[in-house]
Amino acid sequence: MSGLYDHALRLLRESPDGLPPRRGFPLPSPPEPPDTAPALSHEAMRAAVRQALDPLPEDSGTVHRRLDSLGVRRRHQRTVRAVVAGLALSGPQRDRGRSLARELVRTGTTAAAVTAGLALLARLGEPEDVPCLIALGQFRDLCGAAVEALDAVDRPQAALVRLAHRGGDELRPLVGALWADDRRTVLAELDVLPTDARLLGASTARRIAEAVLLPDLLDRHPSHTGLLALAGRLLARMAGRRDDSTELPLYRDALRLYETVVGRARLLPPTVGHHATLLSLALDLSSGPGVLLDWPPGRRSALLGTLGRLLAEPRWAVPADDVDSDEPERRLRARWIRHTRRRPFALPAAPGRLRVEVVVGDPVDREPVETRILLDGRPLVPAVFPLGPAHSPELLLEEGQLRAGPQAREVQLAEASCTEGCCGALHVTIRRDGDEVVWEKWRRPPLPGLGRSTPVLPPVRFGAAAYDAEIARAEADLAWSWPARTLARLIRKGLVERPELLSRWDMERGWISTGSADPDHAEVHLWYRPGLGAGTPDGDPLVFRWTVPDDGTPPGIQAAAALRRLSEENPAGYARVIAGSRGRAEELGFPWPYDH
Template sequence: MSAREERDALTLPPALYDRALHLLRESPDGLPPRRGHSLPGKAASAGPHLTRDEVRAAVRAALDPLPDDSLTLHHRFARLGIGDRHRHLIGSAVEELPLPEEQRDAARALARQLTRTGTTAPAVMAGIALLIRLGEPEDVPHLAALGVFRQLTGLAVNALDRLDRRSAAVVHLATFAADELRPLVRALRTGDEHAVLAEVTALPDPLHRAGAGDARRIAEAARLPELLDRHPRDTALLARAVSLLVRMGCSYDDPSHLLAYREALALYERVVTRAGLLPPTLDHHATLLSLALDMSSGSAALLDWPEDRRAALLDTLGRLLAEPRWTSQTEIPEGTAEQRRRAGWIRRTGRGLFTLPATAGRLRIEVVAGDPVDRDRVETRILVDGRPVVPALFSRGPANSPELLLEEGRLRAGPEPREVQLAEAGCTEGCCGALHVTIRRDGDQVVWSNWRRALPGSEEPAPQQAPYRFDAAAYDAEVARAETDRGWSWRVRTVARLIKAGLVADPDLLGRWDASRGWISSSFDDRADTTVVTFWYVPGLASGNPDRPDSPLQFRWDIADDGTPPEAQAAAALLRLAGEDPKTYARVCGGTRERARELGYPWPDTW
């Protein structure tokens, strides 16, 4: 069959670009619905099941030789079985294609035909993927329009990122941002600076529903450094700029967003040097301290800072927050429980952060507790030559807690090599992976090697990180210092540590009740002044004849802070465990409903 006959044999629906323009015109505010529009039925035909390699081979075959026009590619894709179900692979397959210089103009012309007249999702995706490599400013409006379809948004944003970061950000936010950001997106689409300014300053603080990606896109779409320069005395705008930077650097989100933000250094420069304009409130103090934490040991430390500039800006923040007008905000004997917790966190964290030694050696271990208002967990940040290891190598979760890495001695270098999990994805390792390294002692050195990310079902290669070598004496000293440093801790966290230590020393305190130790820490929910003790119950465990050990029940015991010293609270808890069955005062929090019913315990209606 000739190329013309192939084209005539293929009946195609209207162009997706025309459909996108129609949908935007029909929308009352010129925005797609949240999550975008779905592709029309025939344009989104699934196609047969193909493996990853089969899709790559089919895409290569469809584009070699390069088609003369878009209709030929439509037919080749249809004949080779490339359909909508393969959209996650089409972009990468096209980007992997060799593209000699003499073919680039023809490939660009084909890409424009596909994005302007393409009628099926695979063909349009191929066109967008070619424009990721070959696009020019004239392609921006067409890519932005195609981004209204949820199946095309990711590719369109990738292409726009090369050409116009602001347009990429607006497309991303219009499709993916939470409802609370829709007024800002409407203002961004109009390009009215006064409306944008009003909506940026009206953003909720903190941005609980906005992740690092949304924060980055807001900064890009609003051209935040330029906006600050045009409104240098607007303290509400300045406060939101600080919050957006804090959200971008949040260790519980993907650090690549901050690192990909091209104006990050310019924005840090502006907010830190102008921070003194902010009213000295508890909220502003906490946000500025969070900013300093990220600059000191978080993902912001990975930015390409000019020599000594990061240290200078940290010094600026330290001197500002040490002024009486700022420190007085943390002395609040009265106020809400949340305010008191936050003030205590500021006092503890500020003392440690701004008194770090000027030269910390090759290895530095810092335990960081985040702002309690954001309910961030505690993490063990490990820096080598001033660079934080976890965000540099793992983007799916923060470093593990000090209870895991320090209290259990996992960072110690023993005579035998030992693999250690340094970080785990926020969901779980079994879902999105973890970062592991092997620690071994080699004569008078300690070596970290054999890095792996452990991503289930992923072909992603191991981190490209050469082994770290440390002087063993200096390494041991730093680990010992970090293990004994409790300056970051607060009352209920200390109670939890002491209870755990007591149960480790005497496992029979729980064992006599057919129970074994679970996680023990401070609460992460609204009961933040509470120590949480969990344990697993298996009937017959103490006698050595456990009944269905593969189906235990988990119990949770909440211990409210009563104001007495942590040592006294922990001793009282251990004494109660020794003399009274904890299943009579703890509540079921895990296992299965069926097992709870079998054993006669109520299943919780809410968690």
């Protein structure tokens, strides 16, 4: 059987224009020997892989035989990569490991053996390995390991391989131009690149910037305002918090790109879209992941000041036509800009030990409303848990979760975007210790790229008086909120104080806030089970959603009207079922919304 590398080269030669298909090629069949070994636990498999690779064998044939005999297969690639990442490789072992790696990737016939070679090259690879890594990266099952190895020696090629696999159809023309090294077409494709956040996630934004060598491209086209606007958009998306993780710290040219975009921002026409991009960059530089970059002293503050002065100029004022526009995205952004435009420039000059800032992100990008916790001026959550945004102020501030009471309490500060059950969350225990408040006993999952070596976070101590004052200030600061969000808060507050408004209808309060799809509406979620009000709930619940639009009157008046309606009319008559089960909905006589 020929090696996987030779097979990849053959597939690429046969591909139209030499471009691999989206999601890559499948491995040849059969890709590995029959699995006759007994199933092993995760820990036992790690031990088996270590037994096969530590110490490193002399030749690739031995690696194949050992992995095969121990039952290491394609599905164990992550374990193989983790074990290789932990091998001690120094002195002569580095040369030996590099030689073995090259033999494995060029002649290996199984996914497990080739993965071992790729993982070794992630540590020991050199530029001469790039062509082989690109070819093997075209197999969908080897792409991750190949990209990791390429990242160490050739970031633009790593980005291109990743985009070829994971980029959507809208990126294929750009990928094709990059694959053909057609610079003129690359620039043309960037001019028409869709920048909708639903298509342009943080990871994709970073990989595009890496693949096209964006700072160099900007230097070659200093007056190209479309390219400049795209660069700002990509930078803002990399720092975005709506995706699985923030990508900004992984982008090696981030400082250079910030310098270029902010330095030339005056060239951009003062549109709502450009204003939103620059404001997003300012929010990031003031309290987001951008703070964590390795800035020269005073440079970040200088760039933030440049943005503040620019956006304060009269030509950047948001006109009433935008605020009242019939175009939803234009209207949402204009209102957000008016409400948020001075907030990133109003932080105190001396940050103090603790600062809590509520930040409302670009509503068109569906960026979250997050409670940013700054320790000595640095945002805590993206620094120690890059897998999801900090929780909302409703969870951390309105419910008093950050207060230091007499009893120690564990608080969840952030959750992975995919939920805690999938990728974990960040927890801390808050307790009062005399005239100090202590954050300790941190809990977080192993982080990508670190695995079990994810360091334990030390306790953090605050002066109790200053801590209490800052938490009280943050809880009282509602200037970040907007009418529909305030409406949702007041409805929620009313239902907390008067649960009988719902119990009479056999309902209880669920999630109440503004939805990301339309932040000008309050969404009230209600759980319904017959008998709930009498204390004898029957069967599984149905979840109803009542959408309350902001009608422009004061939120207090709207909330009072909403609570009055809840007290007088059964919500089942005007709210809609959105969750539960179709069988349960039919049993209780409600239409199921997902039949069509």
